Amino acid sequence: MPNSKPLRFAILGTTGHANRIAAPTLKQNPVASLVGAAGSAPGRGTRFAEQHGLPRGYESLEELLADPQVDAVWLCSPNHMHARQAVQCAAAGKHVLVEKPLATTRRDADAAVQAVTEAKVTLRVGCQHRFRPSHGHLRELVGSGVVGQIGYFRIHRFWRYPYYEDMGPPNWRQSPTESGGWVINDIGSHLLDLMLWISGAEGQTAGAILASQKFAASTEDSTAVLVKLDKAGIGIMETSSANNSPGSRIEIYGDAGWIRADNTLTGSATIQTQDGKSLAFAPVEVMDIYRDEVSDFVGAVGGQSSIGADGMAGAAVAGLIESAVATGVRARGVPAG
Numbered sequence: 001m002p003n004s005k006p007l008r009f010a011i012l013g014t015t016g017h018a019n020r021i022a023a024p025t026l027k028q029n030p031v032a033s034l035v036g037a038a039g040s041a042p043g044r045g046t047r048f049a050e051q052h053g054l055p056r057g058y059e060s061l062e063e064l065l066a067d068p069q070v071d072a073v074w075l076c077s078p079n080h081m082h083a084r085q086a087v088q089c090a091a092a093g094k095h096v097l098v099e100k101p102l103a104t105t106r107r108d109a110d111a112a113v114q115a116v117t118e119a120k121v122t123l124r125v126g127c128q129h130r131f132r133p134s135h136g137h138l139r140e141l142v143g144s145g146v147v148g149q150i151g152y153f154r155i156h157r158f159w160r161y162p163y164y165e166d167m168g169p170p171n172w173r174q175s176p177t178e179s180g181g182w183v184i185n186d187i188g189s190h191l192l193d194l195m196l197w198i199s200g201a202e203g204q205t206a207g208a209i210l211a212s213q214k215f216a217a218s219t220e221d222s223t224a225v226l227v228k229l230d231k232a233g234i235g236i237m238e239t240s241s242a243n244n245s246p247g248s249r250i251e252i253y254g255d256a257g258w259i260r261a262d263n264t265l266t267g268s269a270t271i272q273t274q275d276g277k278s279l280a281f282a283p284v285e286v287m288d289i290y291r292d293e294v295s296d297f298v299g300a301v302g303g304q305s306s307i308g309a310d311g312m313a314g315a316a317v318a319g320l321i322e323s324a325v326a327t328g329v330r331a332r333g334v335p336a337g
Contacts, residue, residue: 006033007095007298010056010064012085013076014039014048017099020164022074023052025290031298038064040077061085065092072122072301075099079185080178083108090119095301097294099126100189101321102314104180109318113311122301124293125314127193130307131292134264134271134281138250139198141259146273148256150229153199154236155191157265158245161221174217181325182219184210187239192225192317193309195237199252201229205320208328214242216334225324 009026011018014037026034036056038045045064046057058064064073065088072095075085083103089096096116102125103109116123129135142150161167173182181188196203206228210220221242227235248265252258257274264271269281293308300306309317 006031007301008033008035008069008071009074009097010035010058010067010070010072011037011048011074011076012061012064013037014044016076018074018076019048019051021287021290022076023048023054025287025294026074027052028287029291029294031295035067035069036064061088065089065094070094072097072297078172078178079180080104083112086112086123087115090115090121090123093119093121095122095297097124097126097297098314100193100309100314101125101180101185101318102311103318104177104185105322106315106319109311109315113315116311122297123311123314124297124300124306124308125193125311126293127190127197127309127313128289128293129190129194129265130197130309131289131296132264132269132281132284134261134269135194135198136307137271137279137281138252138259138261138264139200141271141273142198142252143200146257147252147254147259150199150201150233150252150254152234152236152251152253153195153201153229154238154249154251155195156238156245156250157187157191157248158238158240158243159187160244161215161241163241174219176219176325179219181210181223181321182217183221183239183241184208184223184225184321184324187241188223188225188237189317189321191237191239192227192320193313194250195227195229195235196316197309197313198250199229199233199235201233201235203227203229203235203316203320205323205327208324209331210325210328211331211333212336213240213333216336218336220330223324223328225320225328227320
């Protein structure tokens with residue numbers, strides 16, 4: 001049954017994504033209401049609440065979770081905290097929308113999935129690019145058999161850092177333990193999720209290169225990951241925060257045909273197929289796909305069908321990235337900071 005009242009959210013996190021995306025999205029979506037927020041230190045939740053006109057500011061996650069007026073938590077904390085905090089939310093009976101990645105290890109991701117399953121709460125991972133119409137169409141094309149058995153799936157997306165003008169240095173993204181890898185998690189987790197979701201395949205990391213080409217960080221700013229898809233398919237994921245690119249591209253090749261999609265992540269998208277058909281998609285506003293992500297999450301809480309990334313999908317991507325970071329070839333063109 002659909003929810004009759006807006007789902008009451010609180011946000012964990014008071015800077016970056018929480019401030020730029022989460023709060024405005026929740027305040028503008030009629031299926032949700034934003035109750036308050038907690039930050040990484042006392043006082044931050046109160047300041048965030050005042051900034052966004054919210055009724056409550058919490059001094060800690062524990063105080064937030066003790067509030068019976070909160071139904072769900074949007075976790076916008078550093079990567080290495082996600083899984084543990086998702087477990088805490090589940091134990092308190094709160095539904096969880098967690099920013100990607102779900103975890104920096106497959107073990108932690110699986111623990112989070114087990115916790116929400118046992119608590120019977122809903123978990124979704126913030127893979128908002130599933131809600132771009134062009135990606136849904138690609139999934140439908142593949143499912144209809146247009147390419148037949150997938151032989152190759154290539155997905156490419158570069159995004160020069162800083163992504164937004166008000167961003168400072170990478171900060172915690174420079175820490176391998178806190179980020180689990182910089183660009184491979186920041187952008188690559190989205191691309192790997194799309195690869196698995198669109199193809200409908202299971203993936204296994206077959207190799208990776210993690211390169212520091214521009215930034216003097218202990219993590220990487222450019223990467224390529226090779227993925228074995230099902231029995232013999234080949235997946236290639238490329239992303240960088242250091243290099244220029246004309247736009248995003250997805251290429252899918254199979255024994256029955258091929259699909260080429262341009263700019264599905266970066267602007268006016270086009271999808272072409274081997275039979276000569278071409279379909280254009282208008283640019284999508286960033287806030288619109290977050291709105292749809294929240295609406296899908298609220299619907300899932302109410303028992304409706306959902307295309308959002310669930311815990312198992314989040315765990316699958318976490319496993320691919322953990323393996324790539326652990327076994328990939330490291331390359332460095334700048335001295336470590």
